[in-house]
Structure formats: structure tokens, C-alpha cells
Amino acid sequence: MQSTLMIYDGTVPADSGVLRTGGVPLAPAGFSWPICGSFCGGPLQFFAHLPVEYGVLSVFVCQNDPGACEFWDATSGGNRVHLFPREELRPVEVPATGVTLLPAASAIRTHVVTLDPAEDGEDGDDDEVAPDAYDLARSGWKREPEERFGRQREVLGSLGGSPSYLEDDRLPACPSCTGTMEFAAHLEEGISAQTAMNLGGQLGYVFVCRDCREGAFLTN
Ligand SMILES: [Zn+2]
Numbered sequence: 001m002q003s004t005l006m007i008y009d010g011t012v013p014a015d016s017g018v019l020r021t022g023g024v025p026l027a028p029a030g031f032s033w034p035i036c037g038s039f040c041g042g043p044l045q046f047f048a049h050l051p052v053e054y055g056v057l058s059v060f061v062c063q064n065d066p067g068a069c070e071f072w073d074a075t076s077g078g079n080r081v082h083l084f085p086r087e088e089l090r091p092v093e094v095p096a097t098g099v100t101l102l103p104a105a106s107a108i109r110t111h112v113v114t115l116d117p118a119e120d121g122e123d124g125d126d127d128e129v130a131p132d133a134y135d136l137a138r139s140g141w142k143r144e145p146e147e148r149f150g151r152q153r154e155v156l157g158s159l160g161g162s163p164s165y166l167e168d169d170r171l172p173a174c175p176s177c178t179g180t181m182e183f184a185a186h187l188e189e190g191i192s193a194q195t196a197m198n199l200g201g202q203l204g205y206v207f208v209c210r211d212c213r214e215g216a217f218l219t220n
């Protein structure tokens with residue numbers, strides 16, 4: 001089992017093109033800031049800029065009224081995932097009001113963790129829940145001997161793989177083709193109060209339909 005963990009790697013300029021949480025979104029010309037369709041009608045908060053091999057995933061979640069806006073639901077309108085081409089992206093003008101930006105822009109580096117579940121798990125009975133690749137990799141992070149951080153909060157999520165402990169009935173359908181979407185990333189709330197976004201203490205999931213260039217977000 002392999003997981004590509006995303007690890008906190010210090011601060012970056014707000015308009016950096018690297019993997020990051022926070023800062024300002026980079027988008028094609030003519031893009032306008034997404035608005036919450038759940039309840040508040042305000043601008044969504046920009047959470048993450050995630051360059052992947054097929055484009056750039058740009059993740060927004062409503063934080064204007066977290067109790068009222070259903071940011072945890074993929075179909076509520078309280079979040080948005082855009083899939084942009086990698087070229088000709090530019091910083092987007094930030095709306096004057098609303099909760100739009102995280103307090104800090106945080107660089108992310110990737111770290112591939114390969115685990116052998118037979119070695120790692122107890123040799124228990126068949127009733128046990130199958131080991132979860134992301135969960136094992138994340139909880140193992142604090143034991144990585146070579147790493148300068150060695151704390152679980154430094155794990156900001158992961159790229160690719162399969163969604164961690166997510167019920168099948170929560171897998172989103174593509175809003176365009178209605179097909180099952182591909183899992184793209186996990187997102188954690190962040191390393192500290194200065195950098196974190198509020199996901200209600202939950203894990204965030206990013207999905208994509210490469211054919212339709214659509215994205216989706218939800219939390220567990
Ligand atoms: Zn809202």
C-alpha cells in the first residue's frame with residue numbers, strides 16, 4: 001500500500017505556483033471568485049492550490065457561516081473544486097468582504113510512504129476492518145526517523161490513492177456526466193490556528209472528473 005502524504009513545509013509567497021494551502025487562487029483569465037450556494041451567498045474561502053499531473057485543483061470552502069452553510073456536502077454549493085489547466089494561471093482578485101483567505105500560505109511537500117499491511121497490522125481475525133492506507137501512513141508519520149518534524153499535524157493530507165473510511169453512498173457523482181468521480185486528495189485542517197481552516201474537525205475529500213473538468217469536495 002502506498003500513500004503520497006502532503007507535508008507542511010513552511011511558508012510560501014501568497015501567489016506561489018507550488019502545492020500549497022492558503023494564499024490567493026491562481027486561475028485562468030476571466031475567472032471570478034466562487035460564491036456560496038448553500039446559505040450565506042458570500043464568497044467562499046480559498047483553501048488549497050494543488051498542481052497534479054492533469055491540471056491544477058483549486059479548492060474553496062465556505063467559512064462565512066460554518067454552522068449554517070453545509071460545507072461538508074458535495075452538492076450543497078457550500079464548497080467548490082475547480083480543475084484548471086496548468087498554463088496561464090494568474091492571481092485572482094480577492095473580494096473586499098467575506099471570509100476569503102487563510103491567515104497564512106503554507107508550502108506542501110510530498111512524501112511517499114509504502115506500507116506492508118501484513119507487517120504493520122496485528123495478525124487478528126477476519127472481522128477486523130481492513131487497514132486504511134492513508135490512516136496508517138498518517139499515523140506513522142510521527143515515527144518517520146529521518147524527518148525534521150515528526151508530528152502528525154504536519155500531515156496536510158495526501159494525493160491520489162483511495163478515500164479514507166468514506167462510505168460508498170457519499171462518493172459524489174460528476175455534476176456533468178453523473179459518473180463516479182475519481183478520488184484526488186485528502187485535506188486536513190492544518191498545522192496550527194494561524195494556518196488552519198475550519199473543517200469541523202473532519203477530514204476533507206477532493207474528487208475530480210478529468211473528462212468533464214469538474215471537481216467536488218466533502219468532509220466525513
Ligand atoms: Zn456560505
Ligand SMILES: [Zn+2]
Pocket residue numbers: 174175176177178179209211212213214
Ligand atoms: Zn464527468
